[in-house]
Amino acid sequence: MSVAMQILPYIPPSLRSLLTPLTPVEWQGLEEIRLNLNLPVSCRFHDNEAFIASVGGLTDESRQAHILDKKEMEQCLLLLSQSSFYALEEELRRGYITLPGGHRAGLCGRAVLTAGQVRTLKEISAVNLRLARQVNDVSLSLLPALFDKYYNLCSTLLVSPPRAGKTTLLRDIARQLACGRLTEPLRVGIVDERSEIAAMRGGISQLDLGIRCDILDGCPKAEGLMMLLRSMSPQVLICDEIGSEADAAALIEAANAGVKVVASAHAAACEELADRPVFATLLQAQAFQRLVVLSRRCGPGTVEGIYDQNLQLLAAGG
Amino acid sequence: MLKVIGAVLIIIASTGIGRLFACKLQQRQICLSQLQQGLLALEREVGFAATPLPQALNQAALAAGHGSVVFTAAADLLVNGEGLSAAEAFTQSIAENQLAISSTDRQILADLSSGLGLSDCDDQLKKIELIRLRLQSAESEAKEQYASWGKIWKNIGWSVGAVLVLMFI
Numbered sequence: 001m002s003v004a005m006q007i008l009p010y011i012p013p014s015l016r017s018l019l020t021p022l023t024p025v026e027w028q029g030l031e032e033i034r035l036n037l038n039l040p041v042s043c044r045f046h047d048n049e050a051f052i053a054s055v056g057g058l059t060d061e062s063r064q065a066h067i068l069d070k071k072e073m074e075q076c077l078l079l080l081s082q083s084s085f086y087a088l089e090e091e092l093r094r095g096y097i098t099l100p101g102g103h104r105a106g107l108c109g110r111a112v113l114t115a116g117q118v119r120t121l122k123e124i125s126a127v128n129l130r131l132a133r134q135v136n137d138v139s140l141s142l143l144p145a146l147f148d149k150y151y152n153l154c155s156t157l158l159v160s161p162p163r164a165g166k167t168t169l170l171r172d173i174a175r176q177l178a179c180g181r182l183t184e185p186l187r188v189g190i191v192d193e194r195s196e197i198a199a200m201r202g203g204i205s206q207l208d209l210g211i212r213c214d215i216l217d218g219c220p221k222a223e224g225l226m227m228l229l230r231s232m233s234p235q236v237l238i239c240d241e242i243g244s245e246a247d248a249a250a251l252i253e254a255a256n257a258g259v260k261v262v263a264s265a266h267a268a269a270c271e272e273l274a275d276r277p278v279f280a281t282l283l284q285a286q287a288f289q290r291l292v293v294l295s296r297r298c299g300p301g302t303v304e305g306i307y308d309q310n311l312q313l314l315a316a317g318g
Numbered sequence: 319m320l321k322v323i324g325a326v327l328i329i330i331a332s333t334g335i336g337r338l339f340a341c342k343l344q345q346r347q348i349c350l351s352q353l354q355q356g357l358l359a360l361e362r363e364v365g366f367a368a369t370p371l372p373q374a375l376n377q378a379a380l381a382a383g384h385g386s387v388v389f390t391a392a393a394d395l396l397v398n399g400e401g402l403s404a405a406e407a408f409t410q411s412i413a414e415n416q417l418a419i420s421s422t423d424r425q426i427l428a429d430l431s432s433g434l435g436l437s438d439c440d441d442q443l444k445k446i447e448l449i450r451l452r453l454q455s456a457e458s459e460a461k462e463q464y465a466s467w468g469k470i471w472k473n474i475g476w477s478v479g480a481v482l483v484l485m486f487i
Contacts (some may be wrong), residue, residue, distance in 0.1 A: 085436055119469040
């Protein structure tokens with residue numbers, strides 16, 4: 001099923017017809033559809049941004065763009081939630097909804113707090129539909145650098161700002177390791193807290209992850225890592241977007257249990273990571289032997305540099 | 319001979335009409351009971367599994383017997399992707415589908431639709447339970463109605479037939 005077929009059912013009917021003139025090439029390059037209340041509807045592509053014209057198709061002029069009204073925003077939320085807000089309490093608390101196919105709808109609105117913690121969002125004012133794509137073999141050029149001289153996999157942290165292709169790369173690394181592309185096949189355990197890596201639906205991964213992946217879907221990373229470690233005897237553990245102290249503790253535990261970890265985190269450079277307490281702990285514990293810094297300089301997934309556990313540059317990218 | 323056959327036919331027809339009216343009363347009672355079963359299943363799906371409404375309504379339909387059509391039609395309207403709210407889908411489904419219930423019972427079901435799916439789990443459960451209890455009381459009323467009027471309709475049926483036969487003879 002094409003990305004358009006997957007994402008259009010979640011877009012208000014009045015807006016769907018305006019997206020119909022988009023060509024397959026435009027759909028191919030589309031990364032985000034941003035719906036902001038009373039503002040022009042915009043699309044972000046690999047290297048540019050355009051608005052949805054009120055007569056259909058794309059335009060560079062915001063004055064000619066379709067303005068999203070309240071009814072359309074409500075329809076979008078009903079479609080995203082299947083008219084079941086009660087089923088999305090956890091998602092609303094986190095601020096995003098994962099859609100079939102691994103796509104994600106990010107939400108902004110007014111936060112409702114209970115005891116200082118976000119309980120839910122209301123008065124939703126913005127929806128960002130981020131389209132996920134599987135790009136097979138995208139990690140092939142990077143993969144050899146993730147092994148040491150004895151062909152043992154090194155625990156690796158992929159570092160980049162948002163939209164630089166971390167999840168796509170992580171997914172392909174999982175697939176390559178499970179398929180044994182460079183070495184013997186490894187048993188891979190994936191903690192897919194946001195259902196973005198494997199896009200599980202009804203217990204079946206909708207994206208190709210090879211034949212040796214155990215996927216723990218929707219589970220918090222810290223708990224999931226321990227569960228997989230104890231129950232599925234993985235050789236490699238994979239998780240996306242680590243950031244909490246609990247995640248760090250679980251990763252150190254896994255690293256000390258003889259299991260390799262491949263994870264990702266938000267940061268623009270290794271120095272930024274080192275300034276954050278959670279990652280400082282991880283770096284101090286030498287939980288990762290490789291740090292790969294990514295950017296969008298030459299498109300998503302551009303490798304800016306590969307570092308060792310002491311943050312010494314092993315290979316410059318570009 | 320023809321007179322006898324005619325008399326028998328009149329009595330059979332009038333008895334049938336009487337039974338039909340009695341049966342309608344009984345069907346209302348059964349339908350209300352089955353709708354409550356459907357709402358119970360809906361409560362379970364929402365409360366225990368936080369199942370999204372389209373799937374939860376389909377599960378409710380499995381338990382709702384003759385009332386299932388309301389739940390499945392609402393679920394279909396929700397999944398066809400036209401951006402209908404659950405309230406709109408449920409109201410449309412009640413309006414479009416024939417059920418053996420009174421207009422008052424329909425209004426109770428219609429009350430369920432307002433705000434359906436648009437609040438947290440606790441609120442949804444309270445709302446569904448309230449509607450179920452109202453249907454329960456409507457069912458008790460239907461039961462009493464059937465107990466008193468069901469027999470009357472059956473007896474009126476054959477006795478009107480008998481009177482007509484006597485008049486024609």
